[in-house]
Amino acid sequence: MTLSRRARLALRLVMWLGLAVIYVPLLVVLINSFNSSRTFGWPPQGFTWRWWQATANNDGVRRALVTSVIVGLAATGIALLLGTMLAFAVARYRFFGRDVVSFLVILPIALPGIVTGIALNAAFTAGGFPFGYLTVVVGHATFCIVVVYNNVLARLRRTGTSLEEASMDLGANTFRTFALVTFPQLRSALLAGALLAFALSFDEIVVTTFTTSPGLQTLPIWIFGNLFRPNQAPVVNVVAAALIVASIIPIWAAQRLSSESSGGRL
Amino acid sequence: MLWLVVAYLGSLVVMFTAAFWRVDSFTGALIRVPTDDNFRALVEQSVYRRVALRSLGVAAVVTVVDALLALPMAVYMAKVASPRLRNLLVAAVLTPLWASYLVKGYAWRTMLSGDGVLNWALEPLGLKGPGFGLPATTLTLAYLWLPFMVLPIYAGLDRIPDSLLEAAGDLGATAGRTFRTVVLPLVFPALVAGSIFTFSLSLGDYIMVKIVGGRSQLFANIIYDNIGVANNLPFAAAAAFFPVVVIVLYLTLVRRTGALDNL
Amino acid sequence: MLRRRTMGRRGALGVAVFAAVTLVLAGCGGSDSGGDGGNGSSALPSPPKMELPQTLGSPEGELNIIAWAGYAENGSNDKSVDWVTPFTESTGCKVNVKIGNTSDEMVTLMKTGQYDGVSASGDASLRLIYGGTVAPVNTDLVPNYASVAEFLKKRPWNSVNGQMYGIPHGWGANVLMTRTDVVKPAPDSWGAVFDANSPYKGKVTAYDSPIYIADAALYLKATKPDLNITNPYELDDKQFTASVDLLKQQRSLIGEYWSDYTKEVQAFESGDSVIGTGWQVNANLINGGTKAKVSAIVPKEGSTGWSDTWMIAANAKHPVCMYKWMDWIISPTTNAQVAEWFGEAPAQTQACDQTSDKAFCDTYHALDADYAGKISYWTTPTTSCGDDRGNVCKDYAAWTQAWTEIKG
Numbered sequence: 001m002t003l004s005r006r007a008r009l010a011l012r013l014v015m016w017l018g019l020a021v022i023y024v025p026l027l028v029v030l031i032n033s034f035n036s037s038r039t040f041g042w043p044p045q046g047f048t049w050r051w052w053q054a055t056a057n058n059d060g061v062r063r064a065l066v067t068s069v070i071v072g073l074a075a076t077g078i079a080l081l082l083g084t085m086l087a088f089a090v091a092r093y094r095f096f097g098r099d100v101v102s103f104l105v106i107l108p109i110a111l112p113g114i115v116t117g118i119a120l121n122a123a124f125t126a127g128g129f130p131f132g133y134l135t136v137v138v139g140h141a142t143f144c145i146v147v148v149y150n151n152v153l154a155r156l157r158r159t160g161t162s163l164e165e166a167s168m169d170l171g172a173n174t175f176r177t178f179a180l181v182t183f184p185q186l187r188s189a190l191l192a193g194a195l196l197a198f199a200l201s202f203d204e205i206v207v208t209t210f211t212t213s214p215g216l217q218t219l220p221i222w223i224f225g226n227l228f229r230p231n232q233a234p235v236v237n238v239v240a241a242a243l244i245v246a247s248i249i250p251i252w253a254a255q256r257l258s259s260e261s262s263g264g265r266l
Numbered sequence: 267m268l269w270l271v272v273a274y275l276g277s278l279v280v281m282f283t284a285a286f287w288r289v290d291s292f293t294g295a296l297i298r299v300p301t302d303d304n305f306r307a308l309v310e311q312s313v314y315r316r317v318a319l320r321s322l323g324v325a326a327v328v329t330v331v332d333a334l335l336a337l338p339m340a341v342y343m344a345k346v347a348s349p350r351l352r353n354l355l356v357a358a359v360l361t362p363l364w365a366s367y368l369v370k371g372y373a374w375r376t377m378l379s380g381d382g383v384l385n386w387a388l389e390p391l392g393l394k395g396p397g398f399g400l401p402a403t404t405l406t407l408a409y410l411w412l413p414f415m416v417l418p419i420y421a422g423l424d425r426i427p428d429s430l431l432e433a434a435g436d437l438g439a440t441a442g443r444t445f446r447t448v449v450l451p452l453v454f455p456a457l458v459a460g461s462i463f464t465f466s467l468s469l470g471d472y473i474m475v476k477i478v479g480g481r482s483q484l485f486a487n488i489i490y491d492n493i494g495v496a497n498n499l500p501f502a503a504a505a506a507f508f509p510v511v512v513i514v515l516y517l518t519l520v521r522r523t524g525a526l527d528n529l
Numbered sequence: 530m531l532r533r534r535t536m537g538r539r540g541a542l543g544v545a546v547f548a549a550v551t552l553v554l555a556g557c558g559g560s561d562s563g564g565d566g567g568n569g570s571s572a573l574p575s576p577p578k579m580e581l582p583q584t585l586g587s588p589e590g591e592l593n594i595i596a597w598a599g600y601a602e603n604g605s606n607d608k609s610v611d612w613v614t615p616f617t618e619s620t621g622c623k624v625n626v627k628i629g630n631t632s633d634e635m636v637t638l639m640k641t642g643q644y645d646g647v648s649a650s651g652d653a654s655l656r657l658i659y660g661g662t663v664a665p666v667n668t669d670l671v672p673n674y675a676s677v678a679e680f681l682k683k684r685p686w687n688s689v690n691g692q693m694y695g696i697p698h699g700w701g702a703n704v705l706m707t708r709t710d711v712v713k714p715a716p717d718s719w720g721a722v723f724d725a726n727s728p729y730k731g732k733v734t735a736y737d738s739p740i741y742i743a744d745a746a747l748y749l750k751a752t753k754p755d756l757n758i759t760n761p762y763e764l765d766d767k768q769f770t771a772s773v774d775l776l777k778q779q780r781s782l783i784g785e786y787w788s789d790y791t792k793e794v795q796a797f798e799s800g801d802s803v804i805g806t807g808w809q810v811n812a813n814l815i816n817g818g819t820k821a822k823v824s825a826i827v828p829k830e831g832s833t834g835w836s837d838t839w840m841i842a843a844n845a846k847h848p849v850c851m852y853k854w855m856d857w858i859i860s861p862t863t864n865a866q867v868a869e870w871f872g873e874a875p876a877q878t879q880a881c882d883q884t885s886d887k888a889f890c891d892t893y894h895a896l897d898a899d900y901a902g903k904i905s906y907w908t909t910p911t912t913s914c915g916d917d918r919g920n921v922c923k924d925y926a927a928w929t930q931a932w933t934e935i936k937g
Contacts (some may be wrong), residue, residue: 007441011346014338015355021335022362022412025373028383029365032376060605103517108274110462110513112470114489115281115506116274122284122499123277131643142274196363203367205473214593214643215625223368225628227477227791232605240369247364251357313934380800397731398785398801481783483936491933498929 026244033234033241051234055242058235064222071133071218072201075140076148079197080190082141083148090149091156105149108142116142117210124211131213139211140204144197151193152186159185195250285503296499304504314488318508321485324404325468329415329461331408336415336460341449343416344423345431359416367410371477374406378478398480406478407468414467415460422456423449458520465516469509485509576689577661577843585670585849592622592850595638595647597837598790599810599871600698600858601626610870612863620857622850630788631738632907633929639663645845646854648698650835651686652740652907652925658694663840665692670852673859677876680898686908687838695838696855699864701873701893702834702904703736703744704825706807708797719748719828722805723779730782734793734805737786739925739932740907743833744806745772745779747905751830761833762910769923769931776935786936797823809872825872834904868893874901 034047055061089095090102108116120139129135163185167177205220212221223239226232286300308314343355362370375398377383384395396402426449434444472486485508492502594601601624604611613624627644629635632653639647639662649657657663668674674696681687681697688694705722707715712729722733723745735741746761749771758768784802787793794811796802798820812825839858841851857863859876865883868875874895875881881890894900914922923931 004441008346011338011342014335015342015347018335018339018412018416019355019358021409022359024383025370025377025409026362026365028377029369029373032373103521104275106517110466110517112466112486112489112506112509112513114470114472114486115278115510118489118499118502118506119277119281120274122281122503125641131641199363203364205368206470214627215591220366220368223366224473227368227372233795236369236372240366240373243369244361244365247361248357251360251364307930311930311934313937316937382799480785481780481936483933488933 029237030241030244033237035234035237051238055235055238060217060222060226061219061235061239064217064219067217068202068219071136071140072198074133074137075144075201076194076197078137078141079144079148080194083145083193084152084186084190086145087149087152087156091153092161105146109146113204113206114210117207120207121210131211132216135211135213136208136216136218139207140201143204143207144201147197147200148190148193151189151196155186155189195253199247281499281503281506283503284499285507286500304501305507307501308504308508314485314505317483317485317488320400320482321469321509322512324400324407324484325465327404328408328411328468329464331404332412332415332464333457333461335408336412336419337457340416340419340423341445343420344426345428356417356420359413359420363413368473368477370410371406371474374402374409375477378402398478400479400482402478402480403475403482403484406474407471408464410474411464411467414463418456418460418463419453422453422459426452462516462520466509466513469512576658576694579661579664579843581665581667582670582848582852583667585852588620588622588850588853589847590621590623590850591625592646592847592854593625593627593644594851594854595627595629595635595644597648597650597871598628598630598808600648600837600867602867602870610866612857612866616854616857616863620850620853622847622853624854630790631736632740633738634788636660636662639842642842642844644842645847646839646841646851648837649695649840650837650907652909654686654695654838654840655909656925657840658689662843663694664843664845665694666696666841666855668693668696671696671856671859673856673861673877676861676879677859678878678896678898680901681836681876684836686836686906695840696859697876698837698839698858699868699871699873699875700834700836700901700904700906701809701871702827702832703806704809704812704832705828706797706805706812706823706825708800708803709822709824711800711803715824715826716804717826717829719744719830720752722782723748723775725778725782727782729804732784732801732803733779733782734785734787734796734802734807735776735779735783736806737788737936739928740833741806742769742772742776742928742931742935743905743907745775747833748830749775760915761905762908763914763916763922764910765914765918765921766923769927773931773935777937780935780937797821810870813870813872832904834906836901836904836906865889868895 033051034049086101086105090098116139120135120142124131124135163181164177167181168174172180203220204218205224208218208221209224212218217225219239223236226236284296285304286302339359343352343359347355375382378395378398379385380397382395388395396405430448431444434448435441439447470486472484472490475482475484475487485505489502489505489509492498492505601613602610603613603624603626613626617623627638629638629647632650635647635649636653636656638644639657640660647653647657647663649663654663677697681700683691683693687697705716705719707721709715711732712721721727722735727733736744742764743761746758746764746768749756749768750758750761753771756768756771758764764772785792785796787796787802787805790808790811793802793805793807794814797807797811797815798818800821807825809825812823815821815823839855841848841855845851858867861877861879861883864875864877865880865885867873868880869884869886869889872893874890874893875884878896881895884890886892890896910923910925910928912920912922912924914920
């Protein structure tokens with residue numbers, strides 16, 4: 001698009017302004033993790049490493065972190081499997097209710113988390129299922145599947161079936177074709193989907209609140225319980241700051257990988 | 267696969283059936299006699315209508331604000347920035363998704379507080395920040411969902427081949443005209459796709475308003491207060507009909523625009 | 530890959546079948562069978578019959594409890610404030626504590642069946658008893674119960690027909706908290722939070738629960754005697770409407786409604802709230818920090834308050850640990866620690882010798898039955914007015930709905 005210099009300048013300005021808006025609160029969090037005041041008055045009065053040390057020693061945080069990672073990996077795993085299968089079904093086959101399915105699949109992510117949470121809670125209670133890892137993972141899987149499904153579906157639609165058909169014509173059976181032809185094409189879409197699914201699961205609080213058991217805390221649940229506590233709030237800040245910093249790596253990796261397919265996609 | 271899909275739908279069905287029951291007000295036991303008491307209460311009492319409209323309003327404003335901010339950002343990212351910068355920018359927009367939703371809300375709470383950053387920055391100008399309340403909630407929600415709006419629009423713009431835009435230019439259209447007549451119609455489904463997220467996420471949110479909302483309440487709070495606190499599942503389920511119906515309606519309307527392919 | 534073709538057709542059928550099955554399950558399972566669906570008639574049905582345990586076995590190794598903030602401290606708030614770890618060391622029961630912010634929350638959480646016990650206030654205890662959620666307690670199995678203050682035993686909120694349903698924990702009043710540096714002169718009346726022309730508009734706070742309506746009623750009891758309010762929990766239509774109207778008017782003064790105690794602490798420390806109803810433990814936390822100073826008083830109109838009881842779940846998974854916890858929490862040393870940390874009167878009479886502040890029990894009138902009788906303890910409103918008005922009072926469902934309206 002041939003844009004005038006003024007237009008380019010204006011756009012660049014908005015871009016950086018937008019980024020500033022996005023990152024200022026995160027910077028506040030980062031700075032506050034070093035703030036010597038316990039209650040984050042602004043501007044910060046002093047600088048200290050105390051909170052980072054306290055977090056490293058905090059048992060509750062460690063356990064919550066581990067729980068979140070386990071749940072995230074499990075939910076993402078299920079999502080990869082089921083989401084891909086569903087995407088294949090929708091993209092490659094015609095079946096009764098196909099449109100309905102593609103509509104229904106969106107629901108877990110489109111409907112408010114609280115609705116999903118209450119529904120699952122009521123169902124689990126009625127069915128007598130014990131609350132625990134399984135129920136939490138199931139809750140997360142419902143929306144993780146959507147994310148993977150979308151990515152894979154978009155990729156399948158773009159790549160078409162010609163390569164697969166060619167491979168089958170050349171004598172490869174279904175599994176060989178999948179492993180050697182289809183999968184490599186899907187890889188980056190799967191990775192992007194997996195990363196986003198993991199991120200969503202890692203950060204999920206609402207559905208988790210309704211599907212967890214008393215002793216099981218994911219990181220967001222732990223954060224929610226400690227958010228306002230005078231002595232714990234700095235630890236929460238540190239956790240957040242650490243997450244922000246640590247997340248740059250997977251995001252960067254995801255970006256490099258999906259850049260072959262013209263940009264990130266939800 | 268089947269059991270998961272069915273479990274999800276089944277649980278929704280269970281919940282919505284409960285909407286037709288009621289609880290004994292003293293013991294909290296479920297009385298499984300069908301009645302439309304809950305729905306009648308929701309419709310007749312003005313407070314629910316007011317809160318519902320308020321929530322719709324907040325969700326709409328959040329969507330509009332995000333769209334207005336996201337569009338120029340996405341245009342810059344997709345069409346103006348160099349390829350290397352582009353990757354960086356997408357990563358930059360995505361990274362905040364990993365910072366905990368709660369912490370971002372909390373950051374806004376400290377920023378909006380009486381002695382927080384916002385007041386500190388506005389003081390020399392003689393202004394005051396909005397403090398806690400509905401504007402603060404809208405602001406925070408718009409902040410939280412911005413990446414969800416930027417990315418689909420970016421993806422949509424990315425799909426528009428540059429050749430198309432150059433052709434428009436060759437045919438004599440100014441940048442503005444090209445944008446209005448060529449880009450916007452093509453990116454519209456992506457815009458709508460982004461709006462699905464911002465709208466439904468805002469409509470269903472009950473946590474942010476507890477953190478920065480001061481004394482206000484949104485519709486999702488009514489659902490939460492009735493299920494999480496008052497143990498009145500039937501009423502909560504009945505109330506839950508509202509956002510679900512709105513969103514399903516939105517999705518059906520939106521299907522035609524092809525937005526669902528753009529998610 | 531070819532399998533998927535048939536999945537779709539069977540899929541729709543499967544959905545229908547599963548949904549039907551789930552519905553049936555939901556219809557059969559789920560809620561308690563006890564407690565018929567009365568809507569709060571004056572003659573309450575009897576609570577479901579449950580067996581009293583006669584002996585305690587060995588502790589199960591774990592315990593899940595719901596507690597008010599400050600009742601089960603494990604050192605995470607303040608390293609020196611910890612009576613949970615010694616309990617775990619002595620009994621081997623690992624304790625998972627869930628903080629309940631309001632009585633409503635606690636009732637809901639108890640009903641999930643995932644917890645072994647709860648520290649219930651009077652506005653939750655009866656609901657739990659009659660709903661069959663909690664079991665009667667064999668007080669012979671709780672040695673420290675013997676020396677609990679007599680005026681807390683066999684009261685209407687913790688017993689039915691002489692059978693105790695829990696172990697008294699402590700009691701206290703909801704206080705009026707004010708920032709001493711902002712609110713001058715220091716108020717002595719609840720009128721300060723209801724005053725339409727308050728100079729602190731936008732910085733007033735109130736407790737986010739329908740039970741707060743009783744606070745308005747209590748204020749009206751003193752200021753509008755022609756309403757004839759005797760018990761702030763037994764309000765007929767006229768009294769109820771007056772209270773609700775007062776709260777609707779108060780809303781314009783409110784900055785934030787609080788239920789999470791730490792949120793109130795933070796709001797007072799940052800100056801977003803400067804006056805409002807609070808708990809002594811909140812005031813203690815604020816005054817223990819360096820950011821702000823608050824005063825906490827019981828105004829001249831009196832206060833609502835709570836008298837809390839530890840109750841054991843009906844089908845508790847760890848009943849022995851729960852009994853051990855109940856005995857532990859009212860042991861003299863521990864009860865003294867809790868009472869001092871939270872700022873309430875201990876139920877255990879022997880705790881008064883164990884408090885670090887020797888005048889503690891006097892300050893909190895711990896052994897004063899008369900004083901204790903003057904607080905309007907949280908209790909579940911029912912339609913029964915308890916006097917010659919009959920059954921025309923507002924029940925808790927009406928209070929809950931009104932609360933949603935008040936918040937607007």
